[in-house]
Amino acid sequence: MLATDDPFELAERYQNQRGQWVVGGLETQVFWPNRPxxxxxxxxxxxxxxxxxxxxxxxxxxxAIRANGFGLTVNEGRAAVMRLATAIAWxxxxxxxxxxxxxxxxxxRVGRMLNNAITEFFxxxxxHVPQSEEARKALAYYREGLSLGNPFYxxxxxxxxxxxxxxxxxxRGPWIEHALLRMTDREAISRREELQAQxxxxSEYLATQGRHAIAHAEREDIVDxxxxxxxxxIHLDKPLMRHLAELAMDERLGVPPPSSYEGEHLYELExxxxxFDNEQLGALRRGELAQGREYMLPxxxxxxxxxxxxxxxxGGMRMTAGGMDQGKLGVRLESPNGKVALEFWMDFRDERLIIDPIGGCVLLNKKRESRSDIQSEISLEQFKFLLYCNGSLEIWSADRERRMGKSEAYMLPANWSPDxxxxxxTLTGLNELLQEMPEIGDDPQ
Known part of the structure; x- marks a missing residue:
């Protein structure tokens, strides 16, 4: 998808295409979009x-997926739907x-709706896209654990x-003994302490009183x-077993827990x-530039x-300045019409894309001589206020095909609030001016 693509408009066009569609109806606790x-x-x-x-x-x-659009059979389309369902559940x-x-x-459409949560945007x-078949299967079992209402299964x-x-x-036994010491999930820790107190x-309890007692009906010590x-x-044991599965999948199969996405925020400068190559990145992670190396940005x-x-x-902006500033690589961008400037900083030491919409996102001049001038000012006003409302800055390649960086949701500084x-x-006044401005002879934005 391009940076400018609207996922709802794309959905309207996509669902109108005829072909071999595969549709998987869901029961889910995930907040699901309230429109296609x-x-x-x-x-x-x-x-x-x-x-x-x-x-x-x-x-x-x-x-749903239009399977034949990707050369997939119906069964292959179903498998693709299952993999996406697993990634969402994880x-x-x-x-x-x-x-x-x-x-x-x-x-x-399929089925009959039961209790499902909805949201405006998904x-x-x-x-997560698993990197091995073993990881894919483990994730599928994990989704099964999340989705089944019966505590035993x-x-x-x-x-x-x-x-x-x-x-x-x-x-497994020795591994569990070590893993018990590094658990972070509160429910799992609580159950660990209860079992240890007893x-x-x-490790033996989970295997015999959990797995074997559930799976083998011929045993005497079965669950009833x-x-x-x-x-x-078993309901109390589930958070413990779930967390151990998460730790094992992370360590052995390279499936990072969902919390690591926000915790490590590697997406910010992805x-x-x-x-940059390893030498250049190594220097940036020390808050400096590699000696004798040239750093090239688009x-x-x-x-x-x-x-x-x-x-x-x-929209499109051109880099006009860049350099190191207190261990961070700073960049200044300006709009083609010379109306708007934006500054951001890349802190590779902490993997952060840093923004300051209050002081680092400015109007370079107050000329309102063309529609382009007014439209740029409107966009800047809306841009800054979306950031003030916990929005994120996204920097994309010029062709809009690749996201270069994304800041975390912006938090207003203490004791400061927008007007x-x-x-x-301001928006009302600018839109009135825009309506009055003739379109003939206008310069491009």
Whole structure:
């Protein structure tokens, strides 16, 4: 997708294409978009369909793909839908259960809606693409654990994800003993302490009183589906088994936990890092430039601010200055018409894209001699206020095909607040001027 692509407009066009559609109806606890939305995953195009309640017609939220558009069979299309469902479940740590399949020449709706949460916009950030078949299978088992309502089979799903990560059964006990010391999940830690207080060997307990007791009906020490105590015990064990699966998948299969995306925020400078070699990056991570090395940045970028479904485009901007500033690589961009300037800083020591919309995003002159002047001023006003409202700055390549960097959601400094009433008055005045400005002979923006 390009930086300027609207995922809702793309969805409208995509769902009108005829072909061999595969549709997976969902029961999910994830906040699902409340209108059709287009997303791309594994270089495939997907349609997220909302739940629909229209009189007597009720349908499930769904993931759809036009399989033949990518040379896929129906079964291959279903597998692709499953992989996306797994990536969403992993990121959100919530149930995403495919309960019904449909399809045809169009993405026809399926099923009957139950209890599902909705949102105006579904983020396609941080959807993990597994790098091995073992990782893919472990993630699939993990989604199964999240999605099953029965506590016994949910526990088994997490155990299978764990076992796939540690296929050598003899290795699991010692590994668990060490992993218990580095757990971070509060529910898992609480259950660990309860079991330790009872004197249980946790690795043995999870295998015999959990996995084996659930899977083997011929044993004496089975879990009883009609015993509420067994239901409660396994319900309490689930967070512990789930967290151990997460730790094992991270360590052995290279599946980072979703929390690491925000914790390590490597996305902030992801595209910029590819511009430099290891020697250059090593120096930047020390807050300096490598001696005798030239650092080259593109001349042109595309700039926008985004928060959920809302985005404001400053458009194409040219680099006019750059250099090190207190250990950070600073860049100044200006709009082609010389109206707007934006400064940002790249701190490779902490993997941060730093912005200052208050002082580092400015109007260079107050000329209002053309529609371009006024439109630039309107865009800047909207751009800054979207950032003030916890928006993120996104820097893209000039062709809008690759995101170079994205800041975290901007937080206003303490004891400072924007003038929202003044913002609205300014926009009203600028739009009135724009309407009065003739279009003939106007210079391009």
């Amino acid at each position: 939305q287009f997303i791309r995953f594994e270089n495939l195009d997907f349609l997220l369909q909302p739940a629909v309640v229209d009189g007597q017609h009720r349908s499930l939220p769904a993931i 990121r959100e740590s919530k149930k995403v259960d495919i309960v019904m399949w449909g399809g045809g020449s169009s993405p026809f 983020s396609d950030e941080n959807l 949910s526990f088994l799903g997490f155990y299978k994800a764990f076992a796939r990560s540690l296929p050598n059964g003899r290795e 004197g249980d060997n946790i 589906p009609d015993d509420p105590d067994d239901h409660q015990r 595209g910029f890092r590819t511009l 001349d042109d970028f595309y700039v926008m601010a985004r928060k959920g479904k809302s985005c404001v485009h400053l 929202f009433a003044g913002h609205q008055r």
